[in-house]
Amino acid sequence: MRNNIPGLFLIALFSVACTSSPEEVKFQRYRVAGERLYATHCVACHMADGSGFKKLYPPLTGHDFLTEQFEKTLCTIRFGSNDSLTINNVQYTLPMPDLKLTNLETAEIATFIYNSWGLEKGLIGVNEVAEITKGCE
Amino acid sequence: MISSKNLSSIVSIALFLFLFAAIISCSEKKESGHQRLPYLGRHDIVKNEKDGKISVDTVYHSIADFRFVNQDSAWITNETFEGKIYVADFFFTSCPDICPKMNTQMLRVYDSLREMKDLAFLSHTIDPVTDSVRVLKDFADRLGVSSSRWHFVTGEKEVLYKLGQVSYMASMADEGPGGLVHSGRFFLIDKERRIRGAYDGTDALEVNDLIRDIQRLAAEYEK
Numbered sequence: 532m533r534n535n536i537p538g539l540f541l542i543a544l545f546s547v548a549c550t551s552s553p554e555e556v557k558f559q560r561y562r563v564a565g566e567r568l569y570a571t572h573c574v575a576c577h578m579a580d581g582s583g584f585k586k587l588y589p590p591l592t593g594h595d596f597l598t599e600q601f602e603k604t605l606c607t608i609r610f611g612s613n614d615s616l617t618i619n620n621v622q623y624t625l626p627m628p629d630l631k632l633t634n635l636e637t638a639e640i641a642t643f644i645y646n647s648w649g650l651e652k653g654l655i656g657v658n659e660v661a662e663i664t665k666g667c668e
Numbered sequence: 669m670i671s672s673k674n675l676s677s678i679v680s681i682a683l684f685l686f687l688f689a690a691i692i693s694c695s696e697k698k699e700s701g702h703q704r705l706p707y708l709g710r711h712d713i714v715k716n717e718k719d720g721k722i723s724v725d726t727v728y729h730s731i732a733d734f735r736f737v738n739q740d741s742a743w744i745t746n747e748t749f750e751g752k753i754y755v756a757d758f759f760f761t762s763c764p765d766i767c768p769k770m771n772t773q774m775l776r777v778y779d780s781l782r783e784m785k786d787l788a789f790l791s792h793t794i795d796p797v798t799d800s801v802r803v804l805k806d807f808a809d810r811l812g813v814s815s816s817r818w819h820f821v822t823g824e825k826e827v828l829y830k831l832g833q834v835s836y837m838a839s840m841a842d843e844g845p846g847g848l849v850h851s852g853r854f855f856l857i858d859k860e861r862r863i864r865g866a867y868d869g870t871d872a873l874e875v876n877d878l879i880r881d882i883q884r885l886a887a888e889y890e891k
């Protein structure tokens with residue numbers, strides 16, 4: 532039995548690997564890539580826990596903006612925004628810069644933030660983002 | 669001919685003496701107190717002749733005269749900071765990359781040294797076109813800081829840039845629309861307008877050093 536540890540390990544590995552569906556794997560890849568992109572592009576203002584900073588940069592948690600304004604959120608990530616918006620009775624007026632992100636990067640960041648801090652929206656794919664961001668103002 | 673036994677004794681004694689000397693010199697340093705903060709920038713050596721005697725003075729680099737408008741539309745000059753230690757930086761309100769980090773770090777310095785009376789903060793905008801007094805006031809209010817302690821100033825672009833580049837030796841450039849480039853440094857200025865430290869405002873560890881150095885600088889004046 533002892534000599535079979537590599538074999539046992541392989542069996543365990545296969546059984547774990549094979550229980551993840553292709554959809555689950557794709558979702559995790561998007562989410563992990565999004566987490567890394569968030570750390571690079573978003574953390575400085577919105578903070579690592581999405582709580583924002585003072586009345587300068589809005590939080591991404593504790594309100595319904597993300598769920599109620601899905602297209603606007605995607606457009607903002609993709610192109611930046613000069614609009615002021617009101618969240619939790621605070622009006623935020625500073626422009627969000629155009630970070631020059633691609634549709635895929637936008638989809639990855641969106642998958643991360645829409646599945647963090649209590650949200651569980653599932654995969655937001657690049658095709659969906661490409662379609663929606665065609666109509667951004 | 670030195671035997672190996674004698675040699676090892678000699679080495680042990682030498683090591684012991686060395687350690688002894690090291691400990692003595694280290695304790696001596698401690699007794700003399702911490703060293704003064706450095707003076708940044710070019711020094712000039714000036715010769716003075718008085719009563720036939722020649723003395724040599726070091727003239728340290730200092731911040732030039734300035735006059736800007738702050739978020740309350742008040743004129744802010746060197747006199748505003750007389751008798752005060754202050755921390756200066758260069759930023760603009762719509763800056764996307766390093767400014768948010770700088771703001772959070774500067775706020776940390778501001779919050780952690782609230783009780784220090786002779787301390788002030790001076791943030792210069794390098795985008796005076798966008799950052800009007802009204803925009804700066806809004807920004808400062810949103811940050812939640814008192815304008816009597818943390819001044820956000822604007823003025824003529826060439827004047828701001830010249831002060832930044834010459835007095836503070838901070839690098840900044842306007843590379844066209846959306847292309848304002850600047851360093852994220854925080855500068856520690858003493859009561860005689862001399863630069864005593866420069867810290868990367870995006871690096872929390874360097875900002876820890878700034879907080880420590882502000883306290884050391886304040887202690888220098890108490891002696």
